[in-house]
Amino acid sequence: MRQSTLDILRRATGTTVLCQQMALLEEEVARLHQVPRGAPPQPALDRIARYADFPLQTWWERSLWEPVVQLAVRDHVRPGDIAFDVGANAGAFAMQMSRQAGPRGTVCAFEASPRIIGRTQHNLLNAACHNVTLYHRAVWNRSGDFVHIAEGSHLNDRVETGAGGTPVPTLALDDFIAATGLTPSFIKMDIEGAELDALRGSARLIAEGRPIMALEQAPDDMRCHELLVAAGYLAMDLGSYRRITRGEDFANPTGVNNVLFVPEEKASASPYFDPRQEMVAKLEACAFTRDAAGGARLAQPMDLPAGRYLVRADFSASGRDNEVYAGVDADGETVFRYHTFTAFMAECYRDWVVQLDRPGRIAPFLRFLNGSDATLDWRGAEVIRLPAFDNVAPPLIF
Incomplete structure (x- = not known):
């Protein structure tokens, strides 16, 4: 198949550049699958990954992508709002925020992974999310550094010291807000263990902007919880609707949970902190x-x-x-x-x-x-x- 493709390309205009790109693409696919260049074709290489290979449902169809977080977005993003999707992944939540914020709203989506960013872009453009701006940055405790991203097993890439690939520039949310003037009322953050660094780069936002946040949290790592509680936030597990004051409050002792953090001054009006069941x-x-x-x-x-x-x-x-x-x-x-x-x-x-x-x-x-x-x-x-x-x-x- 590759040879027939190359034969066609050789008869086309600009063949030298095209052939160079084909060779580079073959090398990259072989590297990902640990197949030496020139080895017999493998079934896994029959279909080259494209940006559209991880599509989302269309916006008018029901989505089952992390439904408990969808409900938090549903309840907190309204027409005209500013919302941030930190760790946008394939773009499911940015798309939901886009529809709910509407034409007068603004959604800022941040995705650090070089492997995922093209899929994010494709899905948001395909969904006509014209009020979403996508940033290829690692949200971090300071701006201007560079981090490396390790590939996960299922589009759950993460910041990891010593990982290979292209370094990704970092961005502190406080710096981003100072530069753009965009202060979010709601933030969804799921960045595979880098949430604490992201919160440390958001001190002014937390103290002054007081956004409601949905964060991924591990029961055995309560540092994000401690930071936000010290800043005057209350926490609730979106999976079980249980109030979280310590790690033992989670229904499951392992894994990760999606936690809603609400400023104390807003909690009395929030149905999430009404204990009635x-x-x-x-x-x-x-x-x-x-x-x-x-x-x-x-x-x-x-x-x-x-x-x-x-x-x-x-x-x-x-x-x-x-x-x-x-x-x-x-x-x-x-x-x-x-x-x-x-x-x-x-x-x-x-x-x-x-x-x-x-x-x-x-x-x-x-x-x-x-x-x-x-x-x-x-x-x-x-x-x-x-x-x-x-x-x-x-x-x-x-």
Whole structure:
């Protein structure tokens, strides 16, 4: 295939430059796959990665990309707002912010990874996000330095000392705000462990701008929490809607969590810090059908009025050689979904947050995509209503 492509290119105008680019591209693909140049073609090289290979759903379709963070964006970004997406990745949250902030709003998206940035750009342009400006910078504790980015297993690249590749310039948010005059009311930050450095470069913003923030947080590393609490913020786990004051407050002892940080002066008006939770139903294991692979689904969907609910699944599992979807369907459509293997699901992702904008019939489920798990012990689920969100209006325009 490569030879036929080169033959075509040789007959084209500017063939020298084109052939040079083809050779460079072949070398880069071979490096990524650790295949020596000139070796027989490998199946993994049959299809060269393109910017469009990691597309997002179109903006008018439902997205299941980190749904608990989507709800935080839904509740806090309004027409005309300024919002920052720090660690934009493929652009899902920048796209959501763009639609909600609207033509009078401004969204600043920051993505450090040289591997990901092209995909981010492609997806935002494809979604016509004209109010989003994308910056290829590593948000850090100071501006003007350079860091290296290590590639993760699934577009979760991170800053790492000694990593190879092209160095990426750093940017402190305080410097960015001073230069642009753009002070955000809401920030989503997920930069694979670099959040503390980013917060240290945002001291003026935190002290004076007082934005609401959704940050990724590990239960065994509370330094971001300590910094923001000292600055007068309160914290709530977006996965379980539990107030966080220490690491032990997290429902899962490992992994990472998305945490909402709200300034103390704004917390009294926030439904996220209203502790009321009303039990709607306790669904025993016998209420679920089980399929041949061991998956579970509520046999008779239950009717619920509009509102926000927490579905707390009760199960244990130790399987790792499998792939599952777990979440909630409403009126036949999946409205919340996690995607991982059963052991990790059981340890970290048994709380599922559902927003119903209209009355619906819900059915919690766990479905195997690949493999099974003989250790899966499905014991049912609880459905809990969060009444503080009854009067929280959805975005008028999206």
